Amino acid sequence: MAQQDPHRTSLRVGRLSKAHGLKGALKLELFTDDPDRRFVPGAAFSLQVPPSSPWHGSSIVLSELRWYNGSPVAFFEGVADRTAAETLVKAILWTDDTDQSAEENAWYDHQLVGLRVKRDGVDVGTVSRVDHFPSQDLLIVATDNGDVMVPFVAAIVPLVDIDAGTVTVTPPYGLFEETPDDGHENGAKPASDPTE
Structure with a gap:
């Protein structure tokens, strides 16, 4: 939060x-x-x-x-x-x-902005701002491919380490990468292809 x-x-x-x-x-x-x-x-x-x-x-x-x-x-x-x-x-x-110490998992926006965002141990971007909505907060992560909106919930952001300057994310597939439209990228044929 x-x-x-x-x-x-x-x-x-x-x-x-x-x-x-x-x-x-x-x-x-x-x-x-x-x-x-x-x-x-x-x-x-x-x-x-x-x-x-x-x-x-x-x-x-x-x-x-x-x-x-x-x-x-x-x-x-x-x-x-x-x-x-x-x-x-x-x-x-x-x-x-x-x-503040009595409230778990509470950070000020200025503590979060600028933190490196890590996924599977690899840097994927930096927190550029925090957007607040009634249902939840969003971390806006600046990446090489543009901004990514990450729901600030424990299931997707399990760890915030202010001392290390990092946020660890476990996003669902497609949040940080483009998903293929046809389900068989890299030239692979669909399973129903009769030539297989």
Whole structure:
């Protein structure tokens, strides 16, 4: 998980996915391994919303976090009904990162940009930037053949070694190379060729 801004000590901890009920509650998608520490009554969050949102440039304070069927639902001060809650749908929550060491697998963008990207022990490019989206972050890797967008998830980016200056990737076939259109490159004949 990447943190968005090298000039602020904030951590992206959640996304408000949809209104829940009639009393201003919102379903919460967690981006933190420690919700019990991050989401306590009185915790304040900066909001990442479009410029057109009435919440642009605002922060919000949690009044209560409840769990329904194993899913977190948040209540916030000043959000009294479903209409108000719906104005917050898709907002991303950021919190002051007073203890970064307690959050595993969290890096600031400036720590990632410039790292060498290694695949099977071979350098394949360099991280040029990090793009943040509600569903996941993307590492943009500059290669000899142009930029490659790499989903910043453990299955594809299993290791970030800041000290070594490297990111190890295990991408699916086709992410860093062009795949043949006909399935039999290098002059090979298809299996159904009657001359074989």
